[in-house]
Amino acid sequence: MADCSATRIQNPIRVRMLECGMPLLVEEMAGVRTAAVSWLVPAGNATDPEGEAGDGWSSLLAELSQRGAGGRDSRQFSDALDRVGVQRSVSPASIHIVLGATLIGDRMMEALPLFADLIVRPHLPAEALDAVRSLAIQSLESLQDDPQHRVTLRLRERHLPPPFNRSGYGNLAAYERADIHSLRADWMRRVRPIGSILSVAGAVDADELAAKLDELLSGWHGGLAESIPLGESIGGIAHEEDESNQTHIAMGLSAPSEREPESLLCRLATNILGGETSSRLFTEVRERRSLCYSVNAGYSGGRDRGMVAVYAGSTPERAQETLDTIRAELEKFEHGVSEGEFRRAKIGMKSRLVMQGESTAARAAALGSDWYRLGRCRSLGELSAEVDAVTLDGLNDWIGHSMSSPWRDSRTLCTVGKSALDVPVMA
Known part of the structure; x- marks a missing residue:
């Protein structure tokens, strides 16, 4: 480490x-x-x-x-x-x-x-x-x-x-x-x-x-009622025609909110899935198969909801295979990650904490974000200890339970390009 x-x-x-x-x-x-x-x-x-x-x-x-x-x-x-x-x-x-x-x-x-x-x-x-x-x-x-x-x-x-x-x-x-x-x-x-x-x-x-x-700030007072959801999300599948030589694919999957303890597990898992050049999606979809010029996955956590977003940019001719390969990698991911993948993800997260600790702007932003999402502020030491506490078995147990077939089936899929893609039911 x-x-x-x-x-x-x-x-x-x-x-x-x-x-x-x-x-x-x-x-x-x-x-x-x-x-x-x-x-x-x-x-x-x-x-x-x-x-x-x-x-x-x-x-x-x-x-x-x-x-x-x-x-x-x-x-x-x-x-x-x-x-x-x-x-x-x-x-x-x-x-x-x-x-x-x-x-x-x-x-x-x-x-x-x-x-x-x-x-x-x-x-x-x-x-x-x-x-x-x-x-x-x-x-x-x-x-x-x-x-x-x-x-x-x-x-x-x-x-x-x-x-x-x-x-x-x-x-x-x-x-x-x-x-x-x-x-x-x-x-x-x-x-x-x-x-x-x-x-x-x-x-x-x-x-x-x-x-x-x-x-x-003397004399400044009052407050505003918080925004609340005004209905359910649309979800589903949508395609927008665009006469471009590119096809853009974006997939959204449910994720823990930032204030749930599982959010750290989701962040680590998503980095292994598609957050780095050594990630599953980058290696399989871009390096081995050369299906697209860009592919990634990222976790974004809010106070009350989270999302894992997967993006790929390909050509119209290779877009269908790109989507099919992403689907296959998501299915494989349910079975967990290796010791090497786990170690690299933790090192990367700890390194980002060190860099954040050297930036006053990053720390100011993190304090405000923590207060809004958690109601308290976390020190870098606390964040580092949380990462240290994650085990490979614990992460794989969470992946197997939370990133399984129901998770994949509930995805939202949007595409922009010349023609819509075939979207089979995900296993």
């Missing part, structure tokens, strides 16, 4: 509940000079108004929020962040809009008022709406030229229940009807401290951060 002793370093993780009701999560990291911020606000695309009423407005809001805040217009606000040395992004995800930022830790107290202005006091200027709307529409229309991305979005749309199946690219009619007054009201409705999570990692002091934030 690789020496991953760095994961045993226990940086203190402090949790402070701010006066506004938002949790502040801080990992004080020794030996680093940088700091990173991950601020989650409950305004992701799953909380957008449905369909033409506002699907995609989270994308508009994420972009507009950066166009001036507090006492500064768009240019002044951008210049102020640059003077402090902040590298930043504001992006919509399924549940949250995420403000991510990295900077030198010594400048954090100068940057916090700017971050607070962006979240609590954004201008959302009317004069910027047309440009922001145009960017969103261009992004939506660009999907027509990207069938690989399109098939993964179709898989999400069919495999997950609404509203968690939204692509984030929005609805053309919703973009066209958006007006600045409705968008401002929508920001005020959704961006509240109850449901928001602020995590910071690096060269910072938790008590100093908490005191400053209580001052900056």
